[in-house]
Amino acid sequence: MKPPVEPREEDCCNSGCNPCIFDVYQRQLERYKNLNKYSDHLYKQNGISELEYTAFVVKETIKICDTQKILKFKKKNNEEYIKVWWNPGDHFLVKYTSKKSSCSRAYTPIKLKIHSNEDFNFMIVIKKYNDGLVSNYLYNLEIGEVILWRGPYGHYKIESNKYKRIIMIAQGTGIAPFMSIIDNIVSNEDDMTKIILYFCCRTIDEVLFRNELYDLKAYWNFSYKIFLSNSLENKNNLKYNEPICFSKFDRKELQDLKPFVNNQFLLCGSQQFMNEYEKTIRDENYSENIILF
Ligand SMILES: Cc1cc2nc3c(=O)[nH]c(=O)nc-3n(C[C@H](O)[C@H](O)[C@H](O)COP(=O)(O)OP(=O)(O)OC[C@H]3O[C@@H](n4cnc5c(N)ncnc54)[C@H](O)[C@@H]3O)c2cc1C
Incomplete structure (x- = not known):
């Protein structure tokens, strides 16, 4: 060198x-x-x-x-x-x-x-x-x-099998780093980490990687939900079993995942978005491993 x-x-x-x-x-x-x-x-x-x-x-x-x-x-x-x-x-x-x-x-x-x-x-x-x-x-x-x-x-390192679950919350183009992380983990057959993605967008037209996410659903260790904040969206435009919610992301989703044992949270979006959800996660008594991108 x-x-x-x-x-x-x-x-x-x-x-x-x-x-x-x-x-x-x-x-x-x-x-x-x-x-x-x-x-x-x-x-x-x-x-x-x-x-x-x-x-x-x-x-x-x-x-x-x-x-x-x-x-x-x-x-x-x-x-x-x-x-x-x-x-x-x-x-x-x-x-x-x-x-x-x-x-x-x-x-x-x-x-x-x-x-x-x-x-x-x-x-x-x-x-x-x-x-x-x-x-x-x-x-x-x-x-x-x-x-x-x-x-x-960058500062993020994938640590195979270190966490039981990685919970990602993304807003808009904030999905970008997560796509590579998801792709890398699901492609590694030895990595047993489960990934849960919550993806917040305004309208269905703005959902980046919609087809790719739908295909990734076939992996046993990946699941996701897309939240559309614009309530006027056409609900007929969905694929079979496509996990799209016509509402804002709600903290109840996180409560349903409790208890948080050996989890990592990743947040990516505007500063305001990340601050809001970091606080939400802390309010749910979890503060150990939260990473903001
Ligand atoms: C680590 C990292 C990775 C990033 N990756 C991406 C990426 O993959 N794709 C991407 O599109 N962007 C990404 N960004 C954001 C990007 O770097 C720029 O900040 C963004 O494109 C705006 O730059 P600009 O010069 O157009 O706006 P500026 O001229 O810097 O700002 C003009 C105005 O635009 C608005 N604005 C700018 N940024 C934001 C924001 N994030 N949220 C809300 N309003 C804003 C504000 O009103 C601001 O006053 C990333 C940022 C970081 C720190």
Whole structure:
């Protein structure tokens, strides 16, 4: 492994990225100095770097609804094919540059087992906000355009068979890290962890990965419910036995799961959403293992 290259002052965009490129450099330097203490996988070659941006081309765009799209990316120059890898739940940072400013934002890479034969490195789901700078830029990207990414970063590690159940509560694009985690656990025949997902959306059109979740239901250790907060939804549009509730997620769902013995809770959504459900879980006398993404 080569020593990490120290970033230059101008590599930092001064917009408070988490993690900052200089923090990543310090961490990698530390790892490099302690090389022998670490296992090989930390150093396997990756087609994306934590320290410098790599160019990726937009390979495909899929419109989900007026505010959400899926974008698939392929590495621009990859003559010697090097896999782009990350741990389930990690995020990448995209670089946005305009004449006026430069900044970065976090997005969650996904590639499920069902995509293994497809020719792209990773995809993201993007929700555009009305006055959102980077989300509008990404939403309007077209096939062939090139953008810069660095990563992976993250704190979540799948620990096979450590927990009896993993209970996930997601809101909107917050499903992104959970799709990779679910895919990874159910694909591991030796992992006996049960996964329960509660997925909160506004309307049925906004439900990301609706077909994939329906198919994942076939695994013995995965179950889910989708909650639609817009009560005017058409209830006839469902698949056979599709677990969709036409109401907001209610704490009664959690009460029905009690007792919580050896469970892990994962929450992903807006800060307000995560705060609300973290409090709900604590109110149900559980505080041991709650992770906010
Ligand atoms: C670890 C991590 C992973 C992420 N993964 C994804 C992902 O996979 N897909 C994805 O679409 N986004 C993801 N995000 C959010 C993403 O990084 C941006 O924050 C988001 O796209 C908005 O950026 P923007 O530049 O468009 O908005 P900004 O220009 O930064 O904000 C403009 C306005 O948009 C609104 N806004 C921005 N963000 C939110 C929000 N989260 N909830 C409610 N209102 C908001 C606010 O009104 C804000 O004032 C992730 C964030 C983190 C921290």
